[in-house]
Amino acid sequence: MLESYRDRIAGPSALVEASAAHGVEFLDEVVDRHTRTIPFDNVDVALGRGVSIAPESVRRKLLDQRRGGFCFEHAEIIHQVLDELGVEHHRFLARVLLSGSEEPGAATHCANIAHLDGGRYIIDPGFGGGTPTVAVPLDGAERAGFRVVPAADDDPRAIDRILQSRTDVSDKHPEGFKDVYGICDWDPRPADLDMACWYAASRRGQMFTENFVVVLRGEGTRSIFNTGLKTEQGTRELDGAEDLRDALRRHFGVEVDPRQAAELWDFAHRG
Structure with a gap:
């Protein structure tokens, strides 16, 4: 291990x-x-x-x-x-x-x-x-x-x-x-x-049952909070499920398929 x-x-x-x-x-x-x-x-x-x-x-x-x-x-x-x-x-x-x-x-x-x-x-x-x-x-x-x-x-x-x-x-x-x-x-x-x-x-109403959150530390903290992406280059709003999927892969090393990306996008929009 x-x-x-x-x-x-x-x-x-x-x-x-x-x-x-x-x-x-x-x-x-x-x-x-x-x-x-x-x-x-x-x-x-x-x-x-x-x-x-x-x-x-x-x-x-x-x-x-x-x-x-x-x-x-x-x-x-x-x-x-x-x-x-x-x-x-x-x-x-x-x-x-x-x-x-x-x-x-x-x-x-x-x-x-x-x-x-x-x-x-x-x-x-x-x-x-x-x-x-x-x-x-x-x-x-x-x-x-x-x-x-x-x-x-x-x-x-x-x-x-x-x-x-x-x-x-x-x-x-x-x-x-x-x-x-x-x-x-x-x-x-x-x-x-x-x-x-x-x-x-x-449980409904908890931080992580209501919001989509991804964080990776480094020289600068990279994060996603619902549909907002923060990287060393600045902060921007993500533009749809495919953009979310690409951001997860490129900035966090997180791989999801297109169907999962669509589900995550829907969840993030509810946050």
Whole structure:
């Protein structure tokens, strides 16, 4: 599995060297390469297929078929990688806080916390355009524009810690950080993960059941949000199903046939 993952992300040879040191800088490289090569997308949600996070299904889709996936799929493949590397870790669920609402939403995001070099670090290449491209420590230190801070004891959202990212200083963000997601820092069971994934991928009114989203990081973030395409060359509106199909292939390495492109176009127009 590690050889397939290394080939998929054009990753370091240390991924398959049992004697290699797998510290923070090593995982920084893994996360960075992952975000540049495996798209975040909800293609299967938009096509009505649903999302499976069974280990073999995720390996087949992301590695063998060289496709992108949903946050739960990215978290599952990272879980398998860390497991095979022998890195102590656990998965966690999180509540997305980007809306700024004080009402607690469902825990519909998933990632991993790895125990490395005497500390604990978020390893999360699956949050789309806002994903951290390095390992982020839980001790509050800032890395690559991200930090983790404790949640207030009386926080009504039932979260333990908050991942924040750098933003402009303002009355709303006096410290120059905005909340990204709230970490529910406990080790969920497989049934918890299945339920949260189903909710995020199937329930009406959720971000990814109502909008078509594709993101790939790199020198500049490339993305599709419904019918809008953003690349290093600028932003434009897509012009029909065939234009969408071409953009998916050319900018994200995502292959769909003409019938699927038409279904995705219809879904994107409803967003």
